[in-house]
Structure formats: C-alpha cells, structure tokens
C-alpha cells in the first residue's frame with residue numbers, strides 16, 4: 553500500500569511496544585511497520601517480525617543476538633545486534649517515525665541520536681528526557697518529538713492552538729498508585745505483589761513500581777519541564793484517582809483546558825503516530841454518564857519521598873536528574889528482586905543524590921559516565937544495608 557507512514561519500534565516486546573503494535577495492526581492501511589527491536593524476548597520479536605513482514609530487526613542485548621529462534625525470522629530479514637546497530641537501522645531513510653518504547657536510561661542514546669539526525673520520534677521513554685533533556689531539547693524541531701506518555705500527550709493537546717507563553721500552570725494528574733493514603737510505616741512493609749497491583753494502568757514492572765512510589769510522577773514532572781519548557785514550580789501534581797483526566801493546562805485568564813478519555817495507552821501511542829490527524833479510536837470509549845465522580849487531592853510528599861527527591865533534582869538541574877534516575881533504576885531492580893524494602897527505594901536514591909557533585913550537562917558521554925557512577929553508588933548502598 554502506498555503512502556503509509558513507515559514505523560520503527562524500539563522495545564516492541566514491552567507494554568507500550570505491544571500496544572503500539574496493536575495500533576499498527578488496527579491501522580494497517582495507514583501504518584507500515586518496517587523495523588522492530590527487542591532486548592531479550594527474541595521469540596516474541598520473531599513472531600512480530602513474521603506478522604508485520606519486517607525487513608530487519610534489532611536485538612539490543614548482544615547476548616541474545618544469536619538466539620536459535622531468530623532462525624525463524626522471515627527470509628532475508630537481517631538482525632542488528634546491540635543498541636547502536638538498532639539506532640543505525642532506525643536512521644535509514646525508509647523509516648518515517650521511531651517509537652522509543654524501551655525502558656530506562658537505555659533510551660537516552662537512541663533519543664539523542666535520532667533527534668540529532670532529524671528523525672521524527674514518538675517518545676514513551678521518559679527517562680531519556682529526564683536524563684538528557686538539556687542536550688536533546690535544543691535540537692528538537694517543531695513537531696519532531698511527539699509525546700506518548702499519556703499526561704504529556706494530554707498536555708501537548710491542551711496546547712494546540714494556544715500560546716505557551718500564556719501558561720499559568722500545568723496540572724499533571726496522577727492516579728496516586730496502589731498506596732494512596734497509606735502512611736510511611738505501612739509502606740515499609742509493602743511487598744512486590746502489593747506494589748505491582750496498579751489501580752488504573754497495566755504497565756511494565758519498572759514503571760509500575762515507579763507509580764507506586766510516585767517516582768513516576770516526579771520523573772514526569774521533569775519530562776514536562778523539558779518538553780513544554782515550563783519551570784518546575786509551574787507544574788503541579790494533582791492526585792486524580794479515576795485516571796480519566798490525563799492532565800490540564802491553566803492559562804493566564806483562569807481558563808483550564810483538560811484532556812479526558814479512557815485509561816488506555818493505545819490512545820496516546822496512536823495520536824503520536826497519527827498527528828496531526830485523529831483516527832478511529834483503538835480503545836473502548838468512556839461513557840461519562842456512568843462515572844459517579846472525578847476526585848482530586850494534593851499528593852503527600854512526606855510519605856512519597858520520591859516525589860520530593862525528583863522535585864529537588866528538577867530544581868538543582870544539571871546532572872542531578874541523571875543521578876536521581878540511575879539510582880532509582882537500580883533501587884527498583886533491587887526491590888523487584890527482594891533485596892530492598894519499598895521505602896528503601898527513596899532512601900537509596902537520597903543517599904546517592906547526597907553524594908553527587910552536580911555539574912552542568914555538556915555531553916552524552918558525560919551523562920553515560922555519571923549514570924554509571926550513580927548505579928555503582930546505588931548498588932553499594934543497597935549491599936551495605938543488607939549487611
């Protein structure tokens with residue numbers, strides 16, 4: 553079919569990746585999947601490569617690039633091994649838009665290189681902007697970086713036809729996670745199972761834990777600060793348990809424009825691919841007559857310390873958000889493995905932030921070095937706690 557948008561998906565095996573493929577399936581007359589990458593799940597990757605008949609795939613973990621299942625890839629389908637080779641494949645002229653759906657700071661190099669080379673990017677990977685927003689944003693042309701994160705897609709839409717200079721506040725909504733209204737003592741004994749039980753969204757393990765600690769909202773505040781070039785103090789977190797309002801922009805005149813809809817990541821993923829058009833919804837619609845209430849609360853930043861730590865990193869700026877993010881990734885990994893308590897997550901992040909000598913962001917290499925330093929510090933802090 554002629555005239556279809558040619559899509560590459562980095563991280564196609566994850567929660568956002570598979571939902572993006574669902575959108576591509578439903579709009580096969582408009583979207584042509586041309587490249588897919590996975591990190592470790594090569595069996596799923598192979599199945600998607602066959603379904604979408606892609607000419608090339610990427611396996612970003614080189615240890616999986618020789619998995620026997622890859623012999624079942626479609627005839628002639630090449631394998632790009634490692635992240636750099638996967639990014640090179642996305643830079644090919646046959647790719648119109650790249651969805652970055654990998655998790656963690658692993659998305660940084662991809663986002664930076666693709667934006668620098670002028671590719672259009674649909675960005676789910678918030679960590680790349682948290683860590684590298686100062687490097688990436690000055691390179692972005694209008695319409696080149698389309699947010700997939702639901703709140704940021706919402707804010708982007710609340711700005712359509714408006715003047716950003718007339719912003720009074722951004723209201724960044726937050727479900728509150730599974731531990732809403734719990735105290736610090738209760739959080740200390742929270743299990744992995746409790747923390748993975750998110751009330752409104754079904755997501756990958758790392759972001760689900762971040763949603764329980766509220767670090768996700770702290771990261772999203774930094775993401776919004778970069779995407780919309782708004783000071784952190786003008787981005788206010790609002791607990792909204794029903795996840796129907798995805799965020800709001802309040803303008804100078806007191807008018808508040810909100811974005812509402814179903815809690816389904818396929819909607820913002822699709823909008824990033826259809827922009828500036830709107831296509832038939834991939835998800836069930838909301839019947840507002842069936843909703844009894846939309847509720848709002850202020851977040852508890854004393855209990856959910858991650859939100860306060862992210863705010864501090866956003867104020868300090870420079871390399872501090874990189875340290876916040878890296879320490880958090882290691883701490884969340886340790887919690888998921890049973891090596892750290894739930895409240896240990898923010899304690900480890902704080903310890904690593906306290907040890908960091910902040911500097912202005914100057915290069916990708918500097919950020920990769922600092923990310924490595926923070927990971928080492930976080931691992932040491934976790935090991936010393938269990939001694």
Ligand code: NDP
Pocket residue numbers: 562563564565566567568569589590591592593594612635653654655656658676677678679700701702753754755756757758759817
């Ligand atoms: P998942 O854990 O479900 O998926 C992660 C994807 O990244 C998988 O394809 C995985 O490959 C790949 N991956 C894992 N580690 C690496 C690595 N080191 N290098 C390259 N690729 C890697 O995550 P989600 O889909 O939940 O989240 C993806 C991103 O989107 C995150 O940044 C998250 O914050 C953001 N996001 C997610 C939302 C959601 O609803 N899930 C909502 C809004 C934002 P494999 O499986 O093959 O190992």
Ligand code: MG
Pocket residue numbers: 701702703704772
């Ligand atoms: Mg979000």
